[in-house]
Amino acid sequence: MSVTIRDVAKAADVSATTVSRVFNHSDLVHSDTQERVRNVANRMGYRPNATARSLSHGRTQTVGVILPAPHGEFFSEIIRGIDEVAQEAEHYMLISSSHYSLSESEAALQSLQGRVDGLLIMTIQADAQRGLLDEYAIDVPVVFMNNASESLPYNSFKIENRAGAYAATQHLIERGHRRIGIILGPPHSHDVRERRTGYRAALHEAGINPDAQPVIEGDFTQASGYEAGRQLLDLDALPDAVFSCNDYMAIGAMSALQKGDVRIPTDLAMAGFDDIPSAQYTTPSLTTIRVPVYDLGRRAAERLFSMIHAAEPERPRQTVLPTELIVRAST
Amino acid sequence: MSVTIRDVAKAADVSATTVSRVFNHSDLVHSDTQERVRNVANRMGYRPNATARSLSHGRTQTVGVILPAPHGEFFSEIIRGIDEVAQEAEHYMLISSSHYSLSESEAALQSLQGRVDGLLIMTIQADAQRGLLDEYAIDVPVVFMNNASESLPYNSFKIENRAGAYAATQHLIERGHRRIGIILGPPHSHDVRERRTGYRAALHEAGINPDAQPVIEGDFTQASGYEAGRQLLDLDALPDAVFSCNDYMAIGAMSALQKGDVRIPTDLAMAGFDDIPSAQYTTPSLTTIRVPVYDLGRRAAERLFSMIHAAEPERPRQTVLPTELIVRAST
DNA sequence: CGTTATGAGTGTAACGATTCGCGATGTGGC
DNA sequence: GCCACATCGCGAATCGTTACACTCATAACG
Numbered sequence: 001m002s003v004t005i006r007d008v009a010k011a012a013d014v015s016a017t018t019v020s021r022v023f024n025h026s027d028l029v030h031s032d033t034q035e036r037v038r039n040v041a042n043r044m045g046y047r048p049n050a051t052a053r054s055l056s057h058g059r060t061q062t063v064g065v066i067l068p069a070p071h072g073e074f075f076s077e078i079i080r081g082i083d084e085v086a087q088e089a090e091h092y093m094l095i096s097s098s099h100y101s102l103s104e105s106e107a108a109l110q111s112l113q114g115r116v117d118g119l120l121i122m123t124i125q126a127d128a129q130r131g132l133l134d135e136y137a138i139d140v141p142v143v144f145m146n147n148a149s150e151s152l153p154y155n156s157f158k159i160e161n162r163a164g165a166y167a168a169t170q171h172l173i174e175r176g177h178r179r180i181g182i183i184l185g186p187p188h189s190h191d192v193r194e195r196r197t198g199y200r201a202a203l204h205e206a207g208i209n210p211d212a213q214p215v216i217e218g219d220f221t222q223a224s225g226y227e228a229g230r231q232l233l234d235l236d237a238l239p240d241a242v243f244s245c246n247d248y249m250a251i252g253a254m255s256a257l258q259k260g261d262v263r264i265p266t267d268l269a270m271a272g273f274d275d276i277p278s279a280q281y282t283t284p285s286l287t288t289i290r291v292p293v294y295d296l297g298r299r300a301a302e303r304l305f306s307m308i309h310a311a312e313p314e315r316p317r318q319t320v321l322p323t324e325l326i327v328r329a330s331t
Numbered sequence: 332m333s334v335t336i337r338d339v340a341k342a343a344d345v346s347a348t349t350v351s352r353v354f355n356h357s358d359l360v361h362s363d364t365q366e367r368v369r370n371v372a373n374r375m376g377y378r379p380n381a382t383a384r385s386l387s388h389g390r391t392q393t394v395g396v397i398l399p400a401p402h403g404e405f406f407s408e409i410i411r412g413i414d415e416v417a418q419e420a421e422h423y424m425l426i427s428s429s430h431y432s433l434s435e436s437e438a439a440l441q442s443l444q445g446r447v448d449g450l451l452i453m454t455i456q457a458d459a460q461r462g463l464l465d466e467y468a469i470d471v472p473v474v475f476m477n478n479a480s481e482s483l484p485y486n487s488f489k490i491e492n493r494a495g496a497y498a499a500t501q502h503l504i505e506r507g508h509r510r511i512g513i514i515l516g517p518p519h520s521h522d523v524r525e526r527r528t529g530y531r532a533a534l535h536e537a538g539i540n541p542d543a544q545p546v547i548e549g550d551f552t553q554a555s556g557y558e559a560g561r562q563l564l565d566l567d568a569l570p571d572a573v574f575s576c577n578d579y580m581a582i583g584a585m586s587a588l589q590k591g592d593v594r595i596p597t598d599l600a601m602a603g604f605d606d607i608p609s610a611q612y613t614t615p616s617l618t619t620i621r622v623p624v625y626d627l628g629r630r631a632a633e634r635l636f637s638m639i640h641a642a643e644p645e646r647p648r649q650t651v652l653p654t655e656l657i658v659r660a661s662t
Numbered sequence: 663c664g665t666t667a668t669g670a671g672t673g674t675a676a677c678g679a680t681t682c683g684c685g686a687t688g689t690g691g692c
Numbered sequence: 693g694c695c696a697c698a699t700c701g702c703g704a705a706t707c708g709t710t711a712c713a714c715t716c717a718t719a720a721c722g
Contacts, residue, residue, distance in 0.1 A: 003471060004708055020710060030670060047470045050446040050707030051391065054382045055677050062425070062446075070424075071411040076402040083401045092446070093401075094393070094425050097414055114333075115381040115393075115423070138375035139333055183676050197541055222612045255612040281553045281586040284612050335678060346701045351680060383678035422721045629706060 003046045005322070012040040023048055062092045062305060063114035066108045068124055070097045072221075072248065073276040075122075076291060078145065081297020089305050091117070094158060100124055100186060110136050118304045122146050124189050141307035143300045147318070155303055155316045157296055161191050164323035165198030166290035168243055168271045171287070171325055173206045176271060177240035181214035183228045183253060185245040189220075195245050195273060195295055214239050219248045225252025233260040238268055241331070247272035247279045247288055254282065254330065269331040286327030334377045343371040354379055388561060393423045393445035394635060397439045399455055401428040403552075403579065404607040405624060408451075409476065411626020413451060420636050422448070426536070428430045431455055431517060441467050449635045453477050455520050474631045474636035477521070478649070486634055486647045488627055492522050495620035495654035496529030499574055499602045502656055504537045508571035508600060512545035514559045514584060516576040520551075526576050526604060545570050556583025564591040569599055572662070578603035578610045578619055585661070600662040615660030623652055 004122040011213060021029045027036075040046075052151045054060045065082060067075045079095070086093050089169060095115055096145040098105030105123055106225040109132065119138070132138075134305035147158035159189050182199055184194040216231050218224035225248060232238060233256065250272030254264055261266050264284055272279060275290035298317070307314055340347040345368060352360045353368045360368075371377075385391045396413060398406045410426070417424050425447055429436035436454055440463065451471070453476040455580035464473055464485065478489035503511050513530055516523040531541040547562050556579060562588065563569060563625060575581035581603030585595055593599050595615055601611060605620035630650070638645055 002468075005601075005710095006708080013711050016709080017673080017711090018671060021671090024710075028670080033670080047441070047445055047468075049386075050442075051382060051385045052677090053710075055386050055679090055707085056709040057711080058677075060382065069411070070414045071407040072402075073402075073404065073407075076404075076407045078425075080400070080402040092385065092443075095410075095414070095424050095426050097418075111381075112423075113378055136376075137333070158406070222608060226612060251609070251612050255614055256523065258392065258614045272482075277553060278582070278609055281557060281582050283589045327589055335677085336680095347679085348681085348702080349700060352700085355680075359699080364699080380678050384680080385708090387678080387680045387708090389707075 003044050005046070005048070006038065008044060008046045009042050011044060014039045015307055025257075047153075060115055060117050061090060062116045063120045064094045064096065064108075064112035064121075066096050066098060066105055066112070066119065066121040066123075068098055068100045068105075068122060070095055073278055074246070074248070074274055077276065077293040078122070078297035081294040081299075082301045085298055085301035085305065091305075096138070098123075100188075102188075106132070106136070108178050109138065113138055113140065116140060117214065118142065118308050119298050120145055120304055126193075142305055143304045143307070145300045147211070150318060153316045156318050158318055158320045159191065159296075160290055160320060160323045161194035162198040162201070164291070164325075165195040165243065165245075165272060166202045167198075167323070167325045168273065168289050169199045169202035170206075171327065172241040172243060172269055172271055172331060173208070175241070175331055176267060178208060179213065179237075179239040179241070180208070181216065181232065181239040181242045183216050183218050183244040183249050184224065184244060185218055185220045185249070187217070189286065192245050195283050199243050214242075215235070218245070220246050220248060222248045222252035222255075225249030226256045227252075229253035229256025229260070232257060232268075233262070238262065241269035241271070244270065244272045247274045247276045247286060249281055250286055250330075251278065254286075265329065265331050271331055275326055280328065281328075282330070287328045289330040290324040290326050296321060298308060322327075333380075334375050336377070336379065339368065339372050339375060339377045342375060343368045371395045389603055391446055391448050392421060393425050393447045394464050394632070395425045395427065395439075395443035395450045395452075396453040397427050397429060397443070397450065397454075399429055399431045399441050400451060401426055405577070405579070405605055405611055408607065408624040409453070409628035412625040414628075414631045416629055416632035416636065422636075423536045429454075431519075433519075437463070437467070437569055438636060440469065444469055444471065447471060449473065449639045451476055451631050451635055455517065455522075472635055474635045474638070476627060476631045481649060484647045486638070489649055489651045490522065490627075491651060491654045492525035493529035493532070495604060495622070495656075496526040496574065496576075497533045497652070498529075498532035498656045499604065499620050500530045500535075501604065501617075502658065503572040503574065503600055503602055503662060504539070506572070506662055509539060510568075510570040510572070511539070512546065512547065512563065512570040513573040514547050514556060514573060515574055515579050516549055516551045516580070518548070522640075523576050530574050535610045536655055541611065544571075547577070551577050551579060553579045553583035553586075556580030558583075558588045560584035560587025560591070563588060563599075564593070572600035572602070575601065575603045578617060581617055581619070581661075582609065582613055583616070596660065596662050602662055610657075611659065613661070618659045618662040619657050621655040621657045627652060640656075 005016050005019050009019045022034050048060040096108040118141040120143050144156035204209040218228050250270050272286050272288040275288045279286040279288050336350050337347050341349045353365050427439040449472040451474050475487035534541045547559040581601050603617050603619035606619045610617040610619050634642050
């Protein structure tokens with residue numbers, strides 16, 4: 001086996017406690033002793049056992065992250081934000097993906113419990129959060145990275161889906177478009193529902209009948225966006241513009257449309273949602289609604305660490321993340 | 332505090348041993364008792380403490396993943412591959428990013444030791460692997476996700492960088508291009524060096540002087556590719572074609588060039604490397620060298636678990652991942 | 663000189679689970 | 693009536709570390 005604290009203690013002719021102190025509260029031990037212990041430890045290749053350490057003082061130096069998926073630029077940016085903060089706080093990231101499934105996400109919540117100091121979670125269905133923490137007796141701090149029902153005493157972040165989609169659609173209307181289609185995301189997604197609502201509200205307000213517009217289903221992937229683009233091409237008449245519920249699908253759709261000789265934005269204007277990094281490098285660059293994705297990761301993580309370090313439990317807060325219309329060349 | 336195994340034992344009127352047996356070697360306890368214990372455990376919300384369990388039988392159910400960065404479609408796909416396998420094996424992923432720094436990556440290697448059952452690592456400099464595992468007395472299985480020096484007894488995967496870059500460049504030459512620039516990645520990257528070598532070899536073989544071609548530096552990001560594109564526009568004469576050391580930079584460069592009214596592929600042909608998911612959805616779609624990125628993650632993880640479960644230490648193998656030229660519309 | 667502080671270090675009991683050896687039952691078969 | 697077997701309890705050890713309550717010397721002080 002590997003070398004333990006007692007081996008070092010014996011070799012350095014001190015007690016295990018002293019060795020432990022050297023590595024933790026080094027101010028409590030004489031500098032000579034300290035040096036001797038460190039030398040011996042290095043020579044023997046001693047590495048404190050993280051697991052034992054965790055068991056002993058109840059901290060794992062790890063935060064759990066539950067996301068619908070571990071890949072793609074959206075989640076990727078969230079992870080980057082969390083990673084940044086976690087490294088500063090000397091914590092590790094335990095990433096678990098729920099594959100857009102509610103049950104998997106609850107399973108992860110349960111089984112991560114006990115191996116992390118706190119949890120960052122993004123669910124697909126907001127209503128699924130109802131009583132979740134009580135139900136599974138979660139006793140570590142939890143921050144939801146998407147909107148919890150406001151009545152729940154959970155920390156959460158809320159993306160302004162409705163307002164964003166409204167702004168995007170309104171922008172398309174202002175550009176003179178009347179026939180404006182939509183590409184939807186996964187049907188159970190709360191974000192998608194809210195975005196659709198915003199889209200419909202804008203149309204309605206402009207005297208355009210939302211129910212007369214082309215609606216195409218997608219699943220947030222580029223591939224599904226591409227497929228959506230092909231479906232648009234098959235329509236009797238192309239819409240003037242399309243609002244896509246996320247950027248990835250918008251990019252996929254633009255690709256299909258352009259292959260079908262549709263010029264963007266001349267023949268059809270396209271707007272997306274999220275403002276993922278790639279959105280500004282498409283041709284034409286993509287008009288979209290900026291969501292501070294990286295910030296979401298950062299701030300959620302910061303909140304979590306603040307809770308972890310707090311002596312008193314803090315009052316849960318629901319933070320709203322503002323969205324912003326970014327007009328680029330696709331509209 | 333949370334409910335322990337002894338609490339459950341007391342409530343179910345059995346011994347702690349029995350409760351432990353129920354959750355581990357359930358065949359040793361009567362089915363009636365088992366059911367009773369499970370019911371009580373559920374009712375009380377008992378979750379075995381993962382940390383204590385790990386300490387006890389020396390397994391953490393966790394694998395460590397060290398990558399240059401946790402985001403972007405390339406690393407993202409690797410993570411997806413690993414995640415898939417890890418979930419099957421009921422293991423968690425502890426992700427640590429080295430920010431393209433050698434020292435950070437070694438620090439991660441050290442500090443992850445003891446909290447994981449195995450490690451998957453991707454370094455930027457292959458020579459940095461020399462003796463790494465011995466030096467830090469790593470005693471868990473390790474798989475390198477990029478090429479280790481062949482002489483080292485490490486498990487590793489090797490991307491055919493040279494052959495890939497060679498094929499891409501040759502393809503550009505076959506298309507009739509003579510002036511073929513290159514966009515480089517981070518200077519210390521082993522992959523970049525090999526890709527550049529392949530590029531130069533192809534040029535040389537076709538009687539084209541590699542030293543007379545435009546060389547632009549990048550750092551693998553879309554932003555740096557965009558900047559590279561602008562630099563190309565500033566040249567006295569545009570090259571006929573450009574080979575970019577990865578797709579992200581190719582995408583950025585295309586964006587800048589197209590904004591400068593350069594038509595692709597008519598005025599300039601562009602080839603990338605990696606075949607990240609987005610590569611097929613650009614306009615024009617990107618000719619590139621496919622690297623089985625997702626498979627890399629999968630196979631590295633599979634290898635790792637095979638080592639973790641193996642009774643005898645296995646003989647290290649170096650696996651070569653073949654690359655493939657994917658011709659699309661950008662050339 | 664006796665009393666207190668203070669610094670340096672020790673011993674031991676947790677932390678929560680697993681595991682082992684053994685022993686104590688009870689049951690059924692022959 | 694005896695034996696094998698299944699089921700379960702009990703105590704103790706183990707995993708490696710940290711926290712708590714001490715001891716022991718030396719210095720400082722009035």
